[in-house]
Amino acid sequence: MLTINNLRANVGDTEILKGLSLNINAGEIHAIMGPNGAGKSTLAYTLGGRPNYEVTDGEAHFVNKDGDYDNLLDMDPHERAAAGIFLGFQYPVEIPGISNLQFLREGLNAQRKVRGEDALSGAEFIKLAKEKAGLLKMDMEMLKRAVNVGFSGGEKKRNEMVQMGIIDPKLAILDETDSGLDIDALRIVGDGINSIMRKPDKAVLLITHYQRLLDLVKPDFVHVLANGKIVKTGGAELALELEEHGYEAVAA
Amino acid sequence: MSALPTKRDEAWRYADLKLLADIWQDMPAPEQVTVKAGESMARQISEIPTIGNGVAIANLDVIIEDGATFTLHLLAMNAQYGRINIKTTLGKGSHFELGGAILGSGDQTLEIVTETIHAKPDATSNQVVRSVLGGKSTGTFMGKVHVARDAQRTDAAQSVKSMLLDRSATANSKPELEIFADDVLCAHGATVGELDKEALFYMASRGLDPEKAKRLMLQAFIDDAFVSAGDNVRDTIESKALAVLEALS
Numbered sequence: 001m002l003t004i005n006n007l008r009a010n011v012g013d014t015e016i017l018k019g020l021s022l023n024i025n026a027g028e029i030h031a032i033m034g035p036n037g038a039g040k041s042t043l044a045y046t047l048g049g050r051p052n053y054e055v056t057d058g059e060a061h062f063v064n065k066d067g068d069y070d071n072l073l074d075m076d077p078h079e080r081a082a083a084g085i086f087l088g089f090q091y092p093v094e095i096p097g098i099s100n101l102q103f104l105r106e107g108l109n110a111q112r113k114v115r116g117e118d119a120l121s122g123a124e125f126i127k128l129a130k131e132k133a134g135l136l137k138m139d140m141e142m143l144k145r146a147v148n149v150g151f152s153g154g155e156k157k158r159n160e161m162v163q164m165g166i167i168d169p170k171l172a173i174l175d176e177t178d179s180g181l182d183i184d185a186l187r188i189v190g191d192g193i194n195s196i197m198r199k200p201d202k203a204v205l206l207i208t209h210y211q212r213l214l215d216l217v218k219p220d221f222v223h224v225l226a227n228g229k230i231v232k233t234g235g236a237e238l239a240l241e242l243e244e245h246g247y248e249a250v251a252a
Numbered sequence: 253m254s255a256l257p258t259k260r261d262e263a264w265r266y267a268d269l270k271l272l273a274d275i276w277q278d279m280p281a282p283e284q285v286t287v288k289a290g291e292s293m294a295r296q297i298s299e300i301p302t303i304g305n306g307v308a309i310a311n312l313d314v315i316i317e318d319g320a321t322f323t324l325h326l327l328a329m330n331a332q333y334g335r336i337n338i339k340t341t342l343g344k345g346s347h348f349e350l351g352g353a354i355l356g357s358g359d360q361t362l363e364i365v366t367e368t369i370h371a372k373p374d375a376t377s378n379q380v381v382r383s384v385l386g387g388k389s390t391g392t393f394m395g396k397v398h399v400a401r402d403a404q405r406t407d408a409a410q411s412v413k414s415m416l417l418d419r420s421a422t423a424n425s426k427p428e429l430e431i432f433a434d435d436v437l438c439a440h441g442a443t444v445g446e447l448d449k450e451a452l453f454y455m456a457s458r459g460l461d462p463e464k465a466k467r468l469m470l471q472a473f474i475d476d477a478f479v480s481a482g483d484n485v486r487d488t489i490e491s492k493a494l495a496v497l498e499a500l501s
């Protein structure tokens with residue numbers, strides 16, 4: 001579904017990704033772990049096309065609806081979203097004056113338009129939003145409020161998952177979605193990721209520091225990202241090893 | 253008619269004096285409005301009347317009698333030089349509510365200039381102005397508040413925010429307080445900013461194209477000025493503003 005080959009990227013003038021390669025197939029869940037500052041968020045942002053994250057070398061391709069691969073790096077951020085990539089932000093952004101419902105409806109319908117699908121009516125959208133909010137145990141009243149404004153850290157993360165449910169992407173790149181969640185919220189979010197994304201035609205790239213999320217969302221592959229590269233890949237057991245011995249010992 | 257103002261006249265220091273000179277002899281006298289004691293009146297200026305040669309001027313002189321309420325909503329846009337002058341004199345326990353947006357592009361000069369006279373006790377005024385300025389445009393809000401000696405318990409608030417879409421645009425915000433009473437609240441806040449790039453990327457990541465994302469943010473920004481309007485007025489005035497915002501984004 002996603003192929004990344006020898007990707008190098010600068011943030012400002014500093015090279016952060018230093019030749020990163022990764023393949024993700026439909027039906028797979030990949031976890032990326034690694035020390036602070038390794039470049040995990042940079043990888044997520046670069047795949048999302050964030051301005052100022054400049055690719056200097058390498059390639060990234062993403063499957064389209066005909067099963068062919070498009071050059072991801074040629075696409076604008078909103079085109080990548082329409083192609084089926086969802087970015088769960090480590091720090092979700094507050095947008096005063098725009099309600100969650102308006103934000104999501106406009107976003108979803110813009111994606112549908114690019115894909116040649118009909119826009120959802122107001123009633124259809126509300127039904128969808130209610131269903132996904134229910135799944136993540138988020139009060140519908142919160143979705144009427146401005147995007148993330150006044151939300152706690154945990155509520156913001158949960159809101160990311162409601163958005164993912166509504167948008168229903170092919171690939172979700174989730175950047176530390178588990179941080180800031182209490183135990184109950186973690187379970188709700190873990191169950192949400194499983195029920196929304198664990199499907200044969202979808203895939204997840206889960207950036208996390210913690211085994212407790214991987215206990216809920218069992219990864220097929222675990223990668224260690226250090227100093228801008230994938231330095232080790234293994235199965236679910238690699239995460240346990242990392243938890244026990246630390247990044248330095250395992251990835252050295 | 254008085255003499256043509258110069259840059260040294262405080263109330264005209266940001267004006268387009270060249271264009272003003274052409275129409276100075278045709279300057280309209282202020283329209284006199286009185287809101288009778290205990291009554292409410294709402295007015296809108298969504299198109300500043302054109303005086304000639306790209307110049308549009310609106311001029312109101314409002315008396316708000318005791319216990320009355322005057323609600324005014326303004327759109328300053330679509331003129332090479334546009335100016336809205338509002339003078340209000342507040343009676344005892346009265347209220348003046350003003351919401352205005354300044355939407356400038358090209359090398360337009362647009363101004364909202366208010367003079368709010370709290371002449372009697374217990375009156376309140378609230379002024380909210382939002383500017384969205386692109387190109388080399390200049391948007392100015394000047395708000396003079398005068399609180400007379402016996403106008404105790406006056407509460408006069410101003411909130412002025414400007415959004416610059418280009419580095420070449422200019423926002424001026426100038427409060428002026430003349431306070432002769434001692435038991436008075438005069439809150440003033442002014443900020444100048446740019447579109448939040450993080451929010452724009454967040455919106456793009458959910459599928460919104462850059463123009464649409466920008467437009468939604470600008471709409472939300474100016475909406476602050478119109479929340480005080482009734483639903484009908486708010487819809488009408490915001491759809492007029494939207495047409496101009498679309499051209500700006």
Ligand SMILES: Nc1ncnc2c1ncn2[C@@H]1O[C@H](COP(=O)(O)OP(=O)(O)O)[C@@H](O)[C@H]1O
Nearest residue numbers: 011012014016035036037038039040041042043
């Ligand atoms: N906007 C930025 N400008 C300059 N350096 C940045 C910026 N964002 C991140 N970095 C740097 O890039 C490196 C990788 O950051 P990041 O991808 O956030 O790491 P991780 O998510 O793995 O903790 C860090 O050294 C960080 O300081």
Ligand SMILES: [Mg+2]
Nearest residue numbers: 040041042090
């Ligand atoms: Mg990070």
